Amino acid sequence: MAEEKKYKTGKAKKTLSVDVLKYVSKYYIEANRAKKKGSKPICYHTSLDPIEIDYAMGIIPMLPENFAAICGALQIAPDLIEVAEQRGCPSDLCSYFKNHFGYMEGGKDLPSMKDAFDMNLIVLPDPDIVCSLRNICRLHPIWMRQVARFYNVPAFTMDAPQLHPKTSLSKIDDHYIEFGVSQLKDYISFLEKHTGRKFDMERLSETVALSDRLSKIFEEIYELRKVTPCPVGGEDLNSLVFFLVTEAGSQEAVDVAQGILDEVKDKVRRREGALPEGTEEAHRVSFVGIPPWHDMATAFTYMQKYGATSVDEIYVRAFSGFAGRMDPSHPLESLVRKYFFIYPTTTEQALRLINIEDITGYGIDGFICWNLTTCRLISTLIARLKAMYDLFNIPYVTCDADQVDPRQYNVEQVRNRLDAFFENLEE
Amino acid sequence: MYVAGVDSGALTTKAVILGDGKVLSHEIVLTGMGGKAHEVVEMALSKADLSTDDLAFVVATGYGRINVPFAAKQVTEITCHGRGAHFLIPTTRMIIDVGGQDSKVIRLNEQGNVVDFAMNDKCAAGSGRFLEVMANALEIDLEEMGKLSLRSKKTVEISSTCTVFAESEVISHIASGIPKEDIIAGIHRAIASRVAGLFFSKVRRKVEQDSVVMTGGVAKNIGMIKSLEEEIGIRIIVPPKPQIVGALGAALIAQEECFM
Amino acid sequence: MELSIKKPFFTPKDLSWHERAKWWKDKGKRVLGYLCSDFPEEIVYAGGILPIRILGSNEAISEAYKYSINPYSCYVTRSILDIALKGELSDFDGLAITTTCDACGLDIYWRMEDQVKGSFPFLYLLPRPSISKTESSHKFFRVELFRFKESLEEFLQEEIPKSSLAHAIKVYNQNRSLLREIYDLRGEGFISGVDAASAVFSSMGNPKDESNLLLSRMIEEAKVREPKSSAAPRIHLSGSVLFNLELFELIEDLGGTVVSDDLCVGSRYFWDPVSTDRDPLEALATRYLDKEPACPCMNTESKVEDRLNFILMMLERYKADAVVFCLHKYCDTHQLDYQILAEELEEREIPFLVHIIEQNIGTAQLRTKLEALFEIINGRG
């Protein structure tokens, strides 16, 4: 019986010339090569882990989350998720996790998978070690524990505790920084022990400097998006997350980002907007949440018919850190600042500043909240932000969706909501 | 000596009469249409030329088992399906039962005793109710679905897992002129994948040939069986009257009670 | 001695939140609510404040959705928010929240601070590290406990002396050992599963010294009773929070008996004592980070092996036949731990079943599952 796959393919139109998938494949190919030769160890991470340390020690960080996002974009996540659900994963569990769990538990060898992976050269090499810093969700470290069990490899867990609510991001108490630094030191010993590689603080200063450079370039890009018309939209920025999340600390990421920054500057000079030619920029919105990698067209291209574009995404900005610039002469402290105090470990006040500030800085008309029903963290953040927008009378719309699984998603319903939102804005 | 088993389900009530270890008669009546447990037992009895006085023991099972006052004992449908299936097919190790309200997977040991089971959560997806809703949306008879689906050349993907979303998806498929058989095949696949999830949650090791049995009314749906076989990758055996397996199991337990 | 508690063995259904706070407040004293079994109540008790556990309930949500709460969070979270947003905690002087899982602790803190302004004169978020096997995590938590004590002193406008803390620890340890004794007596048939559970429930809301008197009396009475020897299936309950005793009652109705657990309203609350041979705050930090059975959402490093060993130990200690997991929908961490625990139990051929609950325990289906489990245990399956 022939089967027809009917998952909606929704690639968004991009405005930047950079081919992200090319860099992604290159990264995966090199990782697989290293794995085969045994030249460099592979360490799995959850996102927003201090991978600068890995880069400093010649270890390749791989992120199953990033891999899941790619599977989402390639429309193959549902098949992997089905495998996970057949292995007993509850359907309301994180789709990123299920995607990877399904991949491990046999999904890897599904005929449909093999084609997709081989064609795009995206194959996740097995880990030698795993690590997770719990600074986002509680699922992260448990995920890595499951991976460690499956592959029988050593695991390391770190924890970023919640900041005391009265703390200001510019004046973080010493015992927080100390706790962070001591865990990073433990992480380094763990890596030395299990990979046999030597750690060198000077190398770390270099990768921290590169990482800081990368963050800075992204900050500049975000600054440039404050102009009207906005030179580049959310569809592009979201895909660039790859560099921030897996390549923070590498020279390549800095080079690519520099090229992008130049391109954006150029566009600003030419007053060229992200919207297609002939469409005038009528609305500027901020995008909240993890985007639906399987249907970026609905999330970003669809709004173009209202002359709207996404000029800000808190998801992307979270990857460059909230607590200020890094200082290569204090690499460990800098990493703690970058990775330990982001949403949700930061304070309410900081979150509010970061999000509500957007309104004035970016000239935002409203927020599009992309709610993930399978993610406790995002759904709680969005519920929380909605209450905040209500308080300040800021327009917003919530779309219930999933980041990779179209089965949990009703595209008509979502488009309807977007229609209603923009019609209201127009009034 | 005669005994009876009665399975009081949400949709149908079933009764089986045993005499000296042999099935003498059975009866199936829609629960909503006068299918009161005692009436169904009496109907089955009269088929075997017996009356209530002849019965030494009655065991009730199914959702309505607590409301069968004349039964001397209540036993869950899990144990009864296990007992019934093992009686009919001694090689049975795994039982799949897609019921109206919930689906179950039951694991037996060699002696036919239940060692483990799983039931789906309260969600309607993956249960017989899903089929009913879809048959309704397609305006066809529940019974027809199986045969119709065999004509399908191209299984349509029902991408939503939730019954409510899936229903609107099915309606939009109908509207866009997709042949019913392809939609039905898609519906079967959707349920099969949920049930397979339940199945694998209880089977970590390899499954032997001829050990998987499907019971319950949905087992008569040949399209459903086919989809399930594809999902779990092994042949499924369906006993001749899959709906009465629970009642049969209840009757078998009634018989044991008499010898105890 | 006349006890001042109106109703000694209340279950959550028996008394409203107002009633529970009021009798103590009438004495001119203060009441503080806390949300999680990992909260160092001793510090509060040492300050003369009555700590009361806010459990949530299985009543329908009536207010909270108006405040745009997350519908995709567990019912424990939603229900606690509803109780607070409805103003049922208006007699409480304070609320202390441990940073727990992704949907619960922090979100409740935010909303109390923002949406119910001034609801609690003393509102506190206690950052608790989610790892505990390193010295640095203990050091960190000690600082946070010290900070909590300081804030409380500021609120009370008086110091909490070390001696009061040491005394509080003593009283709490006594409560813990009494509860253990009750568990042991239950294991031998002197006390029913429901009664033992209600002893824990009431300990979470009564002043511990008075609670101890009641528990001692309960023990004395039980000891002279004829033990019930029964062949009933002996069940270990596993999971997080249960709102009331419904599940214990259902199991007893069906002919089984609960003999052990690793619930947040059971052994996770009281099992491990606080050591008394060092500085009280240090001892508290150690106990609350290291205690067994651990909660998966606050111990994200590999604590599942420890949890498994705890469950196996309990199964042996109380000769339990099977494990019943009762987990909340949308509780990711417990559900992930379950995957591994289930695998390990299956390997050891220990019967178990899992049931996912939301507002209610879902009696109809659960009944069938439990009966089938009992049939397996009794050899009927």
Ligand code: SF4
């Ligand atoms: S934050 Fe949400 S989406 Fe990301 S890994 Fe955690 S649960 Fe999944």
Ligand code: SF4
């Ligand atoms: S609405 Fe959908 S997800 Fe909810 S119970 Fe029904 S079928 Fe399941």
Ligand code: SF4
């Ligand atoms: S499950 Fe964990 S976080 Fe929740 S109450 Fe229990 S110990 Fe606290």
Ligand code: SF4
């Ligand atoms: S640990 Fe689980 S049950 Fe407890 S509050 Fe969090 S999600 Fe709810």
